[in-house]
Amino acid sequence: MKSSFIKKWWWLIGIIAIVVVNYLASVFHQRIDLTSEKRFTISEPVKKLLKGIDQEMEVYIFLRGDLPAGFKKLSVSAKELLQEFKEYSHGNIHFQVMSPDEKIPGSNTTFADTLLSAGIIPINLKIQLKEG
Numbered sequence: 001m002k003s004s005f006i007k008k009w010w011w012l013i014g015i016i017a018i019v020v021v022n023y024l025a026s027v028f029h030q031r032i033d034l035t036s037e038k039r040f041t042i043s044e045p046v047k048k049l050l051k052g053i054d055q056e057m058e059v060y061i062f063l064r065g066d067l068p069a070g071f072k073k074l075s076v077s078a079k080e081l082l083q084e085f086k087e088y089s090h091g092n093i094h095f096q097v098m099s100p101d102e103k104i105p106g107s108n109t110t111f112a113d114t115l116l117s118a119g120i121i122p123i124n125l126k127i128q129l130k131e132g
Helices: 002-027 044-051 069-088 111-117
Strands: 057-061 093-097
Touching (some): 057 069
Parallel strands (some): 057 093
16 A cells, blocks of 8 residues: 555655755755865864854955956855855854955945055966967
8 A cells, every 4th residue: 555655646755855855954054075185174163263253244255257267166165165154153254255346335446446555466367278
């Protein structure tokens, strides 16, 4: 009797199982690092430091725009890391990915001009493509 029920309704059982797994994954967020050198694991001292943050912090990542593939990958990795930092800091870390050419809200000055006045000098990147 049971085997005929499963044979008849396997697709419904599968959909329910997928929904339950997705719900549990959204409630209980856990990252599993399968690399041998634990490259994606946040150490306990860093977790303790992040949990001790008692005021909000704003982080700006200047990796938006027409960038080479390596920098786009760096941008994604930085966002993932900062999202994890945000979780450990109980939401006290906020971050934005932006272009240095964007204007600072409420002024005509770009972030690049402000960075330049702070002594951070931009460089031109030369990327070798397969075409030459």
